[in-house]
Amino acid sequence: MKIDFNTTMKTTKQLTLLVTFCVTLIACGQNSPIFTPTKNSYQIDHNKKIIVLNIDVEDDVNHEVTTLQLDEKYSFTAPANGLKDTESYTVDKDGAAYKLFITKSPILAIHVKDSLTKHPRVLGHFRYFDADTTFTSVIGMDLRGNLSLTYPKKSFNVEFYTDSVSKGQKDIKLKKLREDDDIILDGLYNEPLLLRAYTSQKLWKEIHTPHYASEEKKARATVDGFYVDLFVNNEYRGIYLVSEKINRGLLKLKKKKGDTIRGELFKAGYYDPGTSFKGAPDFKNSLPTWAGWEMEYPYEDYTAHYNNLHEAITFVTTSNDTQFATQLPSYFNVDNLIDYFLFVNLIRATDNVGKNFYLAKYNTETPYFIVPWDMDGVLGTIQAGKRIPTTDDILSNNLFDRMQNNAALKSKMNQRWTELRASSFADKALEARIREIYTELLNEKKYERDVLAWDKTHEEEHLTYMLNWLKNRSSYLDTFFKEE
Helix, strand or coil: CCCCHHHHHHHHHHHHHHHHHHHHHHHHHHCCCEECCCCCCEEEECCCCEEEEECCCCCCCCCEEEEEECCCEEEEEEEEECCCCCCEEEEEECCEEEEEEEECCCEEEEEECCCCCCCCCEEEEEEEECCCCEEEEEEEEEECCCHHHHCCCCCEEEEEECCCCCCCECCECCCCCCCECEEEEECCCCCCCCCHHHHHHHHHHHHCCCCCCCCCCCCCCCCCEEEEEEEECCEEEEEEEEECCCCHHHHCCCCCECCECCCEEEEECCCCCCCCCCCCCCCCCCCCEECCEEEEECCECCECCCHHHHHHHHHHHHCCHHHHHHHHHHHECHHHHHHHHHHHHHCCCCCCCCCCEEEEECCCCCCEEEEECCCCCCCCECCCCCECCCCCCCCCCHHHHHHHCCHHHHHHHHHHHHHHHCCCCCHHHHHHHHHHHHHHHHHCCHHHHHHHHHCCCCCHHHHHHHHHHHHHHHHHHHHHCCCC
């Protein structure tokens, strides 16, 4: 085959010029004062005049921008030298001023046709946008909570469906959460700084590892979560915490095998002698609830299994002191109980010793252990968000009372407190943990836009109060858990 080198060279020069032109054109487009973000990367509330845009602030826009091309063109009132999630911007559309926020956190856009109530769940459409994950799904959605139902900023349950007809459950993987078919959208309305529950979850996971972790490496000590911006029917609902639900899969409890009950999970749903370990009345397995407890797993065919739990609580209420000391480990994981007792007293979780926790059993022959839950009324407040400055009391129930009255167990509590005060419970460690989350929420303008949605302030004075309260609380507990 004969090759014409002159023609080849001419063609090569033409291709080089074309490539150079295209590269220049692309570069010019990237540096254009008009920025057009990826479809679905933003949401707009035209009533509240709020725009939230999810972009990689370091890579996407690092030049001067004068115009934002969204559903329509929005002009910056002053040219922006790059777009940063640490700044907020004012943009104009037809004489109307909008507040623009940049975020690196996910944006959730949900549409539902029917009004939301606590029951039943209504069909909806769910869109999730983040830098590394974007998807849509059919969902079922309802309101969640009891006291939180009275708040203007609601919390929600969301369950993912395969389709709107069969409503088959569909597992979804979101960030660091485990793959599951439902999530919680917590509005945090009663948390002035939006971080009490989240910080407490993180702290518990740091200090406590499930006692069966060597067998189940993926078992969680409690739920995890992350912050998002939520829009419902095009209305901006502010900053929410996406959280997992406590269930058998999260804790990696053993599944029922034939007729053999292995793993068990109960929720302390309301105050009762049973959930305070003061009484164990007769039970019926034909009912889903008993003595303040709600059976979460296994509950099927309208049949519960309270036999083992009834026996354990009966032991607490009827055993003599010698029996209690020697046999407690066969019913409850003692290290878990001690960690939980110290933990709820550090954060002063007033609503978490007679309800708002789970009791779980990994397998047939293993003891029960506590899983903390719903820790919003902590760190100097109660569940309604009201400040309670008390620092010099001890939260307890009958189970923990009996443990404190045993010299060996009280000594073990004291030793564990000393150990934690030198690590996770140290004043500097606790303050650094809280300040890190607070600074993130502040610097990324999450507080600023949540205020625009709900006119509920998040001033730094709330942080000062919390940190001062926590130091005073820790100092008091140092005297109570003092090693002899």
